[in-house]
């Protein structure tokens with residue numbers, strides 16, 4: 001886990017975050033700059049730079065990321081109304097933090113195509 005990685009530091013509770021849910025291999029916390037009434041980030045606890053760095057050794061962690069996204073949607077009351085799951089990957093997608101994170105966005109109508 002790189003010392004300098006912001007989300008590794010949140011995972012290790014070195015930087016505070018409002019935690020929504022936690023499992024053994026994943027953490028869900030509220031985005032500091034929400035883009036929708038519900039905006040939660042779900043990260044694997046292990047450092048993975050982005051979607052291109054995912055390998056078979058990450059299967060368990062990625063499963064837990066999706067399970068926490070499901071649970072977060074239920075907890076926030078958007079599992080039936082709908083929500084969006086986003087992995088920004090690389091510069092053109094505006095990935096700002098180089099630690100894989102799944103955005104869970106909802107509780108409003110979301111435009112398509114995204115900007």
Ligand code: 5GP
Nearest residue numbers: 017018029030031032033088094095096097
């Ligand atoms: P990206 O643009 O990399 O897909 O998303 C990074 C997200 O992390 C942004 O939505 C941003 O608001 C959020 N973020 C950046 N720094 C922090 C932080 O210190 N705490 C929390 N909770 N979210 C952060």
Ligand code: ZN
Nearest residue numbers: 005008047099
């Ligand atoms: Zn990291």
